[in-house]
Amino acid sequence: DAGITQSPRHKVTETGTPVTLRCHQTENHRYMYWYRQDPGHGLRLIHYSYGVKDTDKGEVSDGYSVSRSKTEDFLLTLESATSSQTSVYFCAISELAQYGYTFGSGTRLTVV
Amino acid sequence: SQQGEEDPQALSIQEGENATMNCSYKTSINNLQWYRQNSGRGLVHLILIRSNEREKHSGRLRVTLDTSKKSSSLLITASRAADTASYFCAPGRRNTGNQFYFGTGTSLTVIP
Numbered sequence: 001d002a003g004i005t006q007s008p009r010h011k012v013t014e015t016g017t018p019v020t021l022r023c024h025q026t027e028n029h030r031y032m033y034w035y036r037q038d039p040g041h042g043l044r045l046i047h048y049s050y051g052v053k054d055t056d057k058g059e060v061s062d063g064y065s066v067s068r069s070k071t072e073d074f075l076l077t078l079e080s081a082t083s084s085q086t087s088v089y090f091c092a093i094s095e096l097a098q099y100g101y102t103f104g105s106g107t108r109l110t111v112v
Numbered sequence: 113s114q115q116g117e118e119d120p121q122a123l124s125i126q127e128g129e130n131a132t133m134n135c136s137y138k139t140s141i142n143n144l145q146w147y148r149q150n151s152g153r154g155l156v157h158l159i160l161i162r163s164n165e166r167e168k169h170s171g172r173l174r175v176t177l178d179t180s181k182k183s184s185s186l187l188i189t190a191s192r193a194a195d196t197a198s199y200f201c202a203p204g205r206r207n208t209g210n211q212f213y214f215g216t217g218t219s220l221t222v223i224p
Contacts, residue, residue: 031211040216042115042200043155045211045213048211050210059213090154090155094210099160100145101147101212103155103156106153
């Protein structure tokens with residue numbers, strides 16, 4: 001999607017290893033989000049950011065941490081990956097409360 | 113819970129027919145958004161309706177909002193095979209991070 005890029009697109013990792021997913025935007029939007037999507041659960045908010053170095057927890061933040069040192073980058077780290085964190089991870093950005101989100105194409109993470 | 117709940121979970125119609133999906137929510141809102149997700153892709157913002165609006169149109173899409181019943185509906189008229197996707201609603205409240213919470217969606221299949 002234009003203006004937002006997620007990397008990597010696919011990743012297979014072993015249980016217990018740390019993993020970092022990157023979300024990069026070129027829109028200079030204030031807000032950034034990480035969601036995970038699993039069958040039967042829809043999209044669930046992990047963490048979000050409302051400015052550089054301003055982040056907060058979402059619904060399912062246990063086992064995840066985030067950092068935002070620049071407006072354009074929002075990193076999601078799985079500190080010690082578990083099989084329950086196998087999922088598709090989506091990043092999203094937005095500017096103002098009354099506008100919608102723009103989503104990235106997703107990262108498919110498999111923890112074996 | 114701040115998320116929307118879509119109904120039905122799955123819907124199958126013939127091309128040219130209208131498709132109606134419903135969303136219920138539990139909290140007071142400032143706005144409500146609808147998104148579409150094609151298989152394997154990120155969500156795409158379709159339309160936003162504010163809490164003081166009752167109906168909004170965008171092309172073949174019509175969204176209604178009844179805040180007294182805490183419900184919204186998305187109507188797609190003259191459906192096409194390309195409308196096959198999952199549809200999600202996201203109730204919006206005024207909050208720090210402009211964060212939205214999604215349900216599990218309605219899976220729409222349009223049969224050519």
